[in-house]
Amino acid sequence: MNEIFDRLLIRIILVGIVCCMLFIYKYAHVLFYPSMKQQMTKRFYPAQNPADTLHMFSRLIGFAVILSSLGFDESHGLFLSIFHFLVWGTLTCGLYLISLFIIESIVLYNFEYKDEILKRQNLSYATVCFSHALAVAYVTRAVVDQSENSLVILFVLWLLSMVFLGFGSRYYSLLTKLNFDRLITQQKPTIALSYMGFTIGLGWLVGESFTQEHYDITMYCVQVLLKMLLALIIYPLFKRGLEYVFKTRTYAAGPDSAPQDVDVQNWGYGFYECALFIASAILTSMIVNHIQFGTIYPFF
Amino acid sequence: MQKIFLYFTLVIFYLGLSKTLSPTELGMDYVPNERGLSKIIPGQNVTVILTDTHATGFVIKTYYQKYRLVYGFQGVEEMIVRTSRDFALKNRQNIGMSLFRRQDGAEESLPMPPGVTYVGHRGFGEWRPDRKGVMRWRFYRAYKNLPRYLGWGRWRPDVTFQEDYISFRERKKPFYGRDQEFGSDGKITKKNFPNFFKPERQKKVDLKSLLVRYLKENF
Numbered sequence: 324m325n326e327i328f329d330r331l332l333i334r335i336i337l338v339g340i341v342c343c344m345l346f347i348y349k350y351a352h353v354l355f356y357p358s359m360k361q362q363m364t365k366r367f368y369p370a371q372n373p374a375d376t377l378h379m380f381s382r383l384i385g386f387a388v389i390l391s392s393l394g395f396d397e398s399h400g401l402f403l404s405i406f407h408f409l410v411w412g413t414l415t416c417g418l419y420l421i422s423l424f425i426i427e428s429i430v431l432y433n434f435e436y437k438d439e440i441l442k443r444q445n446l447s448y449a450t451v452c453f454s455h456a457l458a459v460a461y462v463t464r465a466v467v468d469q470s471e472n473s474l475v476i477l478f479v480l481w482l483l484s485m486v487f488l489g490f491g492s493r494y495y496s497l498l499t500k501l502n503f504d505r506l507i508t509q510q511k512p513t514i515a516l517s518y519m520g521f522t523i524g525l526g527w528l529v530g531e532s533f534t535q536e537h538y539d540i541t542m543y544c545v546q547v548l549l550k551m552l553l554a555l556i557i558y559p560l561f562k563r564g565l566e567y568v569f570k571t572r573t574y575a576a577g578p579d580s581a582p583q584d585v586d587v588q589n590w591g592y593g594f595y596e597c598a599l600f601i602a603s604a605i606l607t608s609m610i611v612n613h614i615q616f617g618t619i620y621p622f623f
Numbered sequence: 624m625q626k627i628f629l630y631f632t633l634v635i636f637y638l639g640l641s642k643t644l645s646p647t648e649l650g651m652d653y654v655p656n657e658r659g660l661s662k663i664i665p666g667q668n669v670t671v672i673l674t675d676t677h678a679t680g681f682v683i684k685t686y687y688q689k690y691r692l693v694y695g696f697q698g699v700e701e702m703i704v705r706t707s708r709d710f711a712l713k714n715r716q717n718i719g720m721s722l723f724r725r726q727d728g729a730e731e732s733l734p735m736p737p738g739v740t741y742v743g744h745r746g747f748g749e750w751r752p753d754r755k756g757v758m759r760w761r762f763y764r765a766y767k768n769l770p771r772y773l774g775w776g777r778w779r780p781d782v783t784f785q786e787d788y789i790s791f792r793e794r795k796k797p798f799y800g801r802d803q804e805f806g807s808d809g810k811i812t813k814k815n816f817p818n819f820f821k822p823e824r825q826k827k828v829d830l831k832s833l834l835v836r837y838l839k840e841n842f
Contacts, residue, residue, distance in 0.1 A: 497626060545644050552637040559630065 337395055340405055344412045348386050351416055374440050374449035381453035382423070385460030389415050392464045414474075415467050418481055422459045425485055427452065430492050433504050447507050450515035451522075458526025462488060465530040469537065476540060483544055484529055487551050491525045494555070498562065499596060513593035520597030524604025528554045531608040553611050561603040654688070655707045657732035660723040663704065668695030671723040672737045672774065673714055675819050686711035690722075691772070693738070695747060699772045717797070718819050719774050719812030720805055734797040736805040738773035739788050741766075742780050750782065758782045774815035778804070 369376040393411050395404040431451065439448040462484045470477035496503065499517060506514035532550040537543035652663045664671055675689035686708055692700040714722060717734045724731045724740040731740070741747045741762070747769070748762040759779040762769050770779070780788075784801060791798035799806040806812060813820050 497629075549637070549641055549644070552633065552640065556630070556634055556637060 333397065333401060336401075337405075337408075340408060341390060344390065344409070344416070345383070345386065347413060348416045351420060354420070372440070372444050374444045374446050377446070377449040378436075378440050378452045381449075381456035385419060385423075385456040386416065388457070388460040389419055389464050389467065392467050411467070411472075414477070415463060418466075418477075419459065419463050422463060422481070422485060422488070423455060426455050426459060426488055426492065429489050430455070431507075434507065439507075443510070445507070445510050447510045447512060447515035450512075451507065451518050454519035454522035458522045458529075459488065461526045461530045462533070465533040469533050469543075479540060479544070480533065483547060484533065487529045487532075488525065491529065491551075492522070494525075495521050498559070498600070501596075511593075512590050513596075516590070516593030517596035517600070520600035524600045527601075527604050528558070528608055528611075531612050534612070550611050554607050557607045557610050558603055561606045562599060565599055565602060652702075652704045653706070654704045654710060656710050657723065659710075660732060661725075661730055663702075664692065664723060664725065666694055666697065667725060667727065668740075669693065669725050670721045670738060670740050670773070673717050673720055673722050674701075674774075674816055676711060676715065676718070678711065684708065688714070691774075693769065693772045695741060695766070695769075698768075716807045718807040719809065719816045720797075720799075731792070733792065733795060734806075735788065735792070736780075736798065736800055738769065738775065739780075739785075739798075741769065742785055742788075753779075760785070774812065776811060776815045778811050 367376075367379075369380075390412060393408055393415070395408060397404050431448070434448060439445040463481070466477065466480045466484050469480055495518065498521065501514050501517055503514060503518065529551065532547050532554065535543070535546065537546075652659075654660055654663065660671060670693050672691040672693060673688055674691045676687065678684045678686045686706045688704055688706050688711060690702045690704065692702055694700070714720075714734070719737065720734045721737045721739065722732065722734055724735070726740045726744070742760045747766050748760055750758045751761045753759050759781050761779070770776070787801055788798050799809060800811070803809055804811045807819075
């Protein structure tokens with residue numbers, strides 16, 4: 324009975340520690356988003372600014388995703404396990420925020436957080452940030468998993484993941500006819516949904532590419548690079564294939580025409596592209612990561 | 624059009640990078656023809672025996688050959704090389720044969736039975752009569768393992784075999800033994816290089832039996 328009670332107590336203490344980590348995260352967030360300082364220090368009203376709520380709490384989801392990859396090993400004692408959790412939690416928290424900062428600097432370089440969220444309450448912008456938060460969290464989680472408690476490996480893999488996410492985000496303009504900057508400024512839901520599908524798909528692909536056993540870091544990085552290149556080749560095939568199978572007529576005016584206002588204001592088109600991007604990414608990941616060729620050739 | 628160009632550039636880049644970094648490509652020599660063997664085989668008194676061959680790839684094929692390098696004084700080594708299509712197909716019937724020999728600086732690349740280069744060489748053995756009085760080649764005790772390395776089994780060459788070998792060599796024609804006992808169809812080769820002739824490597828895939836086995840194993 325004593326032991327069971329102790330375990331329950333330890334679990335409750337660890338809940339408190341995780342909450343402490345979230346508290347640290349809240350203030351670390353201010354470092355990268357100084358304009359949020361006022362909101363962080365005063366009481367937050369979710370209903371007041373839905374865009375801001377989505378923007379802020381999407382990061383909370385992301386942080387929870389990353390923290391879930393860390394564990395407590397009580398065999399070395401409670402103190403050491405908490406210390407390990409705090410060190411790695413803080414580190415991953417920092418990496419996560421830096422990653423978000425980098426990705427948003429690449430994708431949303433034409434927009435200011437202050438203007439779009441605080442002044443204009445732009446939900447499309449917030450949705451794009453939401454998708455970044457989820458995708459980056461998934462990738463950071465995969466990187467932390469693979470680093471196996473080595474800071475050097477963590478740093479190398481994180482840099483690699485940032486390169487993939489950064490270049491990958493530029494791939495969007497090749498896959499859609501929607502004008503990202505114009506539609507975000509106009510607060511169209513189509514672009515938000517479409518881009519969300521693309522980013523979550525990209526995060527899934529990058530995260531899955533990192534998920535493999537590794538013994539030699541150089542060969543591992545090469546394997547990940549090759550997987551990403553392969554994904555870039557397979558992904559458009561699936562997208563084209565799905566478009567062909569479901570015989571969708573993309574735009575009202577015709578298949579090769581530029582999107583009209585009636586199209587881009589339509590939620591349906593946003594959902595359509597979102598689903599297409601996510602489905603293509605998951606299927607691509609299956610082709611790239613989950614085929615065991617075994618010994619299809621004779622061997623000596 | 625630009626997208627298609629970009630896509631194909633990506634495909635070529637991927638294939639190139641994969642090929643360059645593939646572990647199977649690293650440290651493996653390429654043999655385009657007989658002359659290529661001379662460059663990659665080091666040392667003296669060596670005979671190169673083809674022990675296995677296969678091709679990989681459904682569309683673009685890569686051909687591989689496995690050699691046994693039998694050195695007169697140093698023992699035996701194995702080597703796997705990539706070869707050209709022509710060279711691989713040309714030697715399909717030469718399993719168990721010596722494709723290259725270097726003896727006292729002289730090189731020869733005509734397919735011949737394994738070990739003929741040592742036969743008649745006084746440094747390795749001598750002609751001795753067997754129970755029936757036929758003169759057969761016997762290696763000295765120091766080289767007692769050579770017949771096993773060369774894939775002879777219990778067979779030993781006689782003087783007539785040696786004369787035939789010399790005759791074929793002068794005419795620059797491959798020699799498969801007096802009773803065609805060497806080469807892919809030869810009985811001595813089949814007996815002493817069993818890996819290549821394993822039944823599972825020779826049989827064709829039967830879709831029906833494949834499906835039956837799959838259903839038995841999974842349901």
